[in-house]
Amino acid sequence: MHDDVFAARRGxxxxxxxxxxxxxxxxxxxxxxxxxASLFAPLPYDPMGIDGGAxxxxxxxxxxxxxxxxxxxxxxxxxxxxxxxxxxxxAGTVLSLVVGVLLGLAASSKGKxxxxxxxxxxxxQAFPLLILALALVSLSGNKLYMVVVAIALINVPRFMRxxxxxxxxxxxxxxxxxxxxxxxxxRRIIFRHLLPNVWGIVLVQTSLTVANAIVVIAxxxxxxxxxxxxxxxxGSMIRDGAGNMSSGEWWIAGFAGLAVVLCVLAFNQLADAxxxxxxxxxx
Amino acid sequence: xxxxxEELALEVRxxxxxxKTPHGVVHPVKGVDLTVHKxxxxxxxxxxxxxxxxxxxxxxxxxxxxxxxTADKAQLAGYGDLLATPVRRMREVRGAKIGFVAQNxxxxxxxxxxxxxxxxxxxxxxxxxxSRKESREIALRMLDGVGIVNPARVLxxxxxxxxxxxxxxxxxxxxxxxxPQLLIADEPxxxxxxxxxxxILDLISGFVHQEGRSMVLVTHxxxxxxxxxxxxxxxxxxxxVEHGSVMDVMVEPxxxxxxxxxxxxxxxxxxxxxxx
Amino acid sequence: xxxxxxxxxxxxxxxxxxxxxxxHALKGVSxxxxxxxxxxxxxxxxxxxxxxxRVALRLIDVDxxxxxxxxxxxxxxxxxxxxxQRADMQLVFQEPFESLNPRMAIGAIVAEPxxxxxxxxxxxxxxxxxxSTLEHVGLPQSFADxxxxxxxxxxxxxxxxxxxxxxxxxxxxxxxxxxxxxxSIRAQILALLAELQREYSMAYLFVxxxxxxxxxxxxxxxxxxxxxIVETKPTRELFDAPEHPYTQxxxxxxxxxxxxxxxxxxxxxxxxxxxDAVENQEPA
Numbered sequence: 001m002h003d004d005v006f007a008a009r010r011g012x013x014x015x016x017x018x019x020x021x022x023x024x025x026x027x028x029x030x031x032x033x034x035x036x037a038s039l040f041a042p043l044p045y046d047p048m049g050i051d052g053g054a055x056x057x058x059x060x061x062x063x064x065x066x067x068x069x070x071x072x073x074x075x076x077x078x079x080x081x082x083x084x085x086x087x088x089x090x091a092g093t094v095l096s097l098v099v100g101v102l103l104g105l106a107a108s109s110k111g112k113x114x115x116x117x118x119x120x121x122x123x124x125q126a127f128p129l130l131i132l133a134l135a136l137v138s139l140s141g142n143k144l145y146m147v148v149v150a151i152a153l154i155n156v157p158r159f160m161r162x163x164x165x166x167x168x169x170x171x172x173x174x175x176x177x178x179x180x181x182x183x184x185x186x187r188r189i190i191f192r193h194l195l196p197n198v199w200g201i202v203l204v205q206t207s208l209t210v211a212n213a214i215v216v217i218a219x220x221x222x223x224x225x226x227x228x229x230x231x232x233x234x235g236s237m238i239r240d241g242a243g244n245m246s247s248g249e250w251w252i253a254g255f256a257g258l259a260v261v262l263c264v265l266a267f268n269q270l271a272d273a274x275x276x277x278x279x280x281x282x283x
Numbered sequence: 284x285x286x287x288x289e290e291l292a293l294e295v296r297x298x299x300x301x302x303k304t305p306h307g308v309v310h311p312v313k314g315v316d317l318t319v320h321k322x323x324x325x326x327x328x329x330x331x332x333x334x335x336x337x338x339x340x341x342x343x344x345x346x347x348x349x350x351x352x353t354a355d356k357a358q359l360a361g362y363g364d365l366l367a368t369p370v371r372r373m374r375e376v377r378g379a380k381i382g383f384v385a386q387n388x389x390x391x392x393x394x395x396x397x398x399x400x401x402x403x404x405x406x407x408x409x410x411x412x413x414s415r416k417e418s419r420e421i422a423l424r425m426l427d428g429v430g431i432v433n434p435a436r437v438l439x440x441x442x443x444x445x446x447x448x449x450x451x452x453x454x455x456x457x458x459x460x461x462x463p464q465l466l467i468a469d470e471p472x473x474x475x476x477x478x479x480x481x482x483i484l485d486l487i488s489g490f491v492h493q494e495g496r497s498m499v500l501v502t503h504x505x506x507x508x509x510x511x512x513x514x515x516x517x518x519x520x521x522x523x524v525e526h527g528s529v530m531d532v533m534v535e536p537x538x539x540x541x542x543x544x545x546x547x548x549x550x551x552x553x554x555x556x557x558x559x
Numbered sequence: 560x561x562x563x564x565x566x567x568x569x570x571x572x573x574x575x576x577x578x579x580x581x582x583h584a585l586k587g588v589s590x591x592x593x594x595x596x597x598x599x600x601x602x603x604x605x606x607x608x609x610x611x612x613r614v615a616l617r618l619i620d621v622d623x624x625x626x627x628x629x630x631x632x633x634x635x636x637x638x639x640x641x642x643x644q645r646a647d648m649q650l651v652f653q654e655p656f657e658s659l660n661p662r663m664a665i666g667a668i669v670a671e672p673x674x675x676x677x678x679x680x681x682x683x684x685x686x687x688x689x690x691s692t693l694e695h696v697g698l699p700q701s702f703a704d705x706x707x708x709x710x711x712x713x714x715x716x717x718x719x720x721x722x723x724x725x726x727x728x729x730x731x732x733x734x735x736x737x738x739x740x741x742x743s744i745r746a747q748i749l750a751l752l753a754e755l756q757r758e759y760s761m762a763y764l765f766v767x768x769x770x771x772x773x774x775x776x777x778x779x780x781x782x783x784x785x786x787x788i789v790e791t792k793p794t795r796e797l798f799d800a801p802e803h804p805y806t807q808x809x810x811x812x813x814x815x816x817x818x819x820x821x822x823x824x825x826x827x828x829x830x831x832x833x834x835d836a837v838e839n840q841e842p843a
Contacts, residue, residue, distance in 0.1 A: 005666060005689065006665070006670065006689070174657035175657065177618065177652075181616060181649065181650040182649070183643065183644075183645030183672065184671065185642060188675070192660075192671075193660055197661070
């Protein structure tokens with residue numbers, strides 16, 4: 001579709017956006033470092049390993065973030081958890097994005113089909129979706145791909161509604177009428193005119209969805225669903241560490257919780273920056 | 284047509300407006316002189332961004348707080364210096380001394396009050412005693428005077444129930460209720476149909492010429508200037524480039540900008556002047 | 560045979576709000592546009608003139624009646640045939656900025672009709688034609704890489720015109736193309752449109768509410784009033800001897816910029832606008 005004979009210069013946009021929003025830049029940097037470290041960095045200890053002789057050590061030179069009740073190194077486990085937690089969150093977001101955008105487009109066309117789709121959506125959203133997701137994952141026997149499906153279940157309706165409302169208002173605009181008058185096919189109108197104009201707001205929603213997915217995954221594994229031990233995940237670490245909190249060993253749940261908070265903050269910052277940029281350039 | 288006297292209604296010398304913005308201070312109006320005699324309509328004409336609207340909004344102190352208005356003189360006959368008046372006291376001037384008609388009538392009417400109440404509030408604000416009944420009678424008379432066929436129904440309705448032309452008639456009725464000696468109208472007919480425009484302008488100019496009142500009429504429409512004004516001020520880039528009687532300026536413009544402006548009105552059988 | 564023929568077209572829009580009245584926008588409108596001429600449609604707000612412009616391009620389907628270009632009935636065409644036909648009939652809008660995709664480079668906007676209708680030309684040739692068309696409408700070639708928001712209103716309208724003429728249509732609907740522009744810019748755009756028409760012998764349907772513009776630009780004029788055409792005449796004749804009372808009213812409201820030519824507005828009995836009709840209803 002991109003047989004552009006002319007394109008506006010916009011290569012510097014991403015860089016300028018990050019410069020104007022240091023929070024977002026810091027967030028992106030944090031996520032990248034965390035992800036790369038979880039995938040490639042040599043960790044000080046085996047994240048799955050246990051050491052009966054070194055349980056519940058407090059943070060220090062030997063164990064930066066201390067150790068948990070089984071003697072696992074909290075630092076190694078927190079970093080390693082990003083591998084599963086972030087990948088699942090990103091995969092779930094991509095699935096939500098693709099399905100949500102396609103269904104949203106379908107729901108914004110004219111005709112009976114789209115009306116039915118919207119009705120269906122209303123009915124579907126009447127369910128408590130988080131509980132539905134929970135049931136789905138545990139019934140499947142804790143299959144990881146079901147976590148991805150669960151995230152999509154919660155977020156597809158949001159993408160759908162967003163896309164539908166944006167596209168419906170765009171369809172009334174003069175430049176869409178101009179494209180029709182020029183003889184553009186419906187396909188061309190969608191890909192050349194509608195989608196590029198909703199892209200900014202879809203990206204904002206995508207970033208927010210990653211943040212939401214991280215929380216959902218943490219909630220699931222906090223309840224013992226989804227990622228199962230010994231594979232570390234932030235949610236299960238928070239649960240394990242919760243019992244130690246009362247006796248003063250804060251670092252297990254503390255550092256895992258911090259990882260969740262920082263990731264969510266990073267993606268929210270990114271969403272803000274994208275939203276700001278979209279609004280400023282084109283309105 | 285030549286009912287105007289040598290007596291001054293409004294004299295403005297060297298009016299300037301500056302506005303503070305995040306990108307620095309801008310000067311949309313850079314020293315404008317404006318003289319209005321009793322009994323005449325003075326037009327201010329120019330293209331968008333020339334400062335014509337800002338000039339009169341500055342005079343009426345209707346600009347936002349980040350703007351500064353200065354002038355050597357802004358003398359309103361029968362009142363005093365407008366710029367020496369504190370902004371909060373200007374409400375008393377507008378309405379009683381100066382009637383103001385803005386481009387968008389719906390911006391001037393309160394959407395949540397009935398039209399009748401707006402007449403009442405106006406009179407109450409400027410006179411000490413007026414009963415609801417007296418106010419309604421005056422309002423009925425005023426609306427009748429601006430050519431509204433069923434004034435009672437308009438009074439009992441809200442602004443959003445009116446068309447643009449009708450709403451502008453109501454605003455004119457409001458602006459003239461307290462018989463101000465000076466009327467200021469900012470693009471009062473822009474966006475209205477040609478037939479409605481003619482009716483409204485006939486109405487306003489009738490009010491002005493009745494009792495030796497005067498008016499400042501801001502417009503971008505040369506036809507409005509030629510047909511309704513006696514004198515004209517041509518503005519460009521915050522300054523007056525030419526002023527004089529309409530007969531002189533519109534028939535034999537001296538300044539190149541005025542010449543170009545007049546030449547860009549399409550006339551049948553003639554080539555358009557599109558030189559820049 | 561005329562290039563464009565509109566025959567007894569009716570169009571009713573359903574009520575906007577529940578309980579509102581449906582709007583009878585066109586009530587049996589017939590007109591024709593000859594090859595290479597400018598037919599102006601003049602009327603006030605709510606007269607149906609913009610609807611008529613869109614009906615002429617079948618951007619709006621009619622309830623009854625026919626629209627033909629070159630003798631071919633637009634209403635009988637399937638979607639693909641109609642899209643191919645659009646190379647030959649184009650539209651220029653009243654709102655220059657809103658009519659341009661804010662995310663597309665100017666060059667890409669102007670290239671679109673060629674990409675749709677003559678993709679076989681290839682990128683290099685399309686590029687060449689886009690640049691020469693930009694120059695033709697008075698824009699520097701360097702504008703091809705800019706976004707619409709970076710241009711002034713007059714420049715945006717030139718882009719809209721470039722897009723409309725690049726596929727060499729024989730029929731262009733101009734929907735109030737100059738009414739949102741300043742006087743001197745307006746003159747430039749009108750002059751450009753006249754020049755392009757001479758060069759490519761396009762027929763214009765020029766929708767407007769401005770009598771000065773219409774008098775200058777058109778060969779013939781159709782006067783619309785509440786969804787009907789009340790009078791169609793060669794321009795000179797219409798201005799010299801308006802027959803219908805509404806036409807007379809409209810002409811009497813024309814304000815000459817020459818103070819030596821005074822006007823005398825003359826209302827005609829029963830003059831109504833669509834909004835007036837709404838106002839005269841009893842309040843619910």
